[in-house]
Amino acid sequence: MRIGILTGGGDCPGLNAVIRAVVRKGIGEHGDEIVGFRDGWRGVLERDTVPMDLHAVRGILPRGGTVLGTSRTNPYALEGGPDRVMATLDELGIDALVPIGGEDTLGVATRLAESGVRVVGVPKTIDNDLDSTDYTFGFDTAVGVAMEAIDRLHTTGDSHHRTLVVEVMGRHAGWIALHAGMAGGANVILIPENPFDVDGVVAHCQHRFDSGYSPIVVVSEGAKPKDGDLMLTTGEKDAFGHVRLGGIGAALASLIEERTGREARAVVLGHIQRGGTPSPFDRVLATRFGLAAVDAVHDGQSGVMVALRGTDIVRVPLSAATAQLKLVPAERYAEAEVFFG
Ligand code: F6P
Numbered sequence: 001m002r003i004g005i006l007t008g009g010g011d012c013p014g015l016n017a018v019i020r021a022v023v024r025k026g027i028g029e030h031g032d033e034i035v036g037f038r039d040g041w042r043g044v045l046e047r048d049t050v051p052m053d054l055h056a057v058r059g060i061l062p063r064g065g066t067v068l069g070t071s072r073t074n075p076y077a078l079e080g081g082p083d084r085v086m087a088t089l090d091e092l093g094i095d096a097l098v099p100i101g102g103e104d105t106l107g108v109a110t111r112l113a114e115s116g117v118r119v120v121g122v123p124k125t126i127d128n129d130l131d132s133t134d135y136t137f138g139f140d141t142a143v144g145v146a147m148e149a150i151d152r153l154h155t156t157g158d159s160h161h162r163t164l165v166v167e168v169m170g171r172h173a174g175w176i177a178l179h180a181g182m183a184g185g186a187n188v189i190l191i192p193e194n195p196f197d198v199d200g201v202v203a204h205c206q207h208r209f210d211s212g213y214s215p216i217v218v219v220s221e222g223a224k225p226k227d228g229d230l231m232l233t234t235g236e237k238d239a240f241g242h243v244r245l246g247g248i249g250a251a252l253a254s255l256i257e258e259r260t261g262r263e264a265r266a267v268v269l270g271h272i273q274r275g276g277t278p279s280p281f282d283r284v285l286a287t288r289f290g291l292a293a294v295d296a297v298h299d300g301q302s303g304v305m306v307a308l309r310g311t312d313i314v315r316v317p318l319s320a321a322t323a324q325l326k327l328v329p330a331e332r333y334a335e336a337e338v339f340f341g
Pocket of ligand 1: 010102125
């Protein structure tokens with residue numbers, strides 16, 4: 001078979017592990033030909049391809065980013081985009097497509113599958129917000145990076161008797177903040193799913209100072225106060241209509257400083273969370289997803305996404321996985337609240 005593969009959306013540790021697994025299993029076990037599209041859907045629209053043979057995937061397992069490149073190109077936002085995608089697949093003789101991405105990339109995949117393209121999706125995102133899978137790869141690595149940062153900030157915060165506010169990614173889902181904050185022993189965790197009360201945050205910080213230590217506040221970039229709006233660094237939107245989040249950490253730090261009378265600083269972890277080598281968990285999950293995607297293609301499946309349920313890799317409808325985001329349930333946030341203050 002001729003299998004097309006692409007990586008779309010934000011880069012994410014583990015993308016190369018999926019690519020390697022698809023190539024190794026596709027070529028090694030089935031004699032497939034794997035065609036890589038550069039920069040996500042842009043490569044399909046512009047017929048920008050790279051042959052993915054065994055040599056192309058040698059040594060890429062531990063590498064972050066994606067050897068195929070990525071973009072946030074949305075064929076459905078472009079005049080004639082879907083037709084150009086169909087024409088490329090037809091002319092290159094692609095039998096099946098394996099797009100690796102989050103809600104946007106797989107949202108395009110869902111629509112293409114509905115139009116008759118044979119598609120098997122692979123879920124990736126550091127945000128862990130794709131529905132129908134327990135975890136996406138990349139999340140564990142991002143949480144590890146954020147946790148290490150929090151560990152380091154505890155010591156500098158305590159030495160200087162100041163509040164440290166750590167702003168993490170996650171867009172509209174608080175998974176990174178929740179897990180990194182719990183693992184790093186944060187004194188307050190703020191997530192988009194629970195608009196926060198500024199008085200409550202200040203009280204937790206004050207309580208921490210009163211007990212002789214300095215507070216660490218982990219805030220998700222999409223968190224907002226009960227009576228306020230999302231913080232935006234720019235008004236720009238990407239091709240999928242997402243605004244660029246950021247700035248809540250600095251805003252909160254200045255409020256906390258004003259209200260506690262003690263210095264507060266903000267640290268924005270940003271793309272550090274997405275870069276670098278994947279954790280062992282992410283390497284294994286990404287590899288298993290890649291192997292399972294090839295199996296699904298050869299089983300004649302389409303319109304499905306490989307997913308993690310417990311410890312099993314299963315197949316779920318793409319349409320179900322992309323219908324809504326997987327957000328942090330109230331009871332998971334309540335577990336973290338036990339440690340606030
Ligand atoms: O979806 C992954 C993610 O890192 C989000 O957490 C973040 O809001 C967004 O991508 C940032 O995207 P970009 O790198 O395009 O600014």
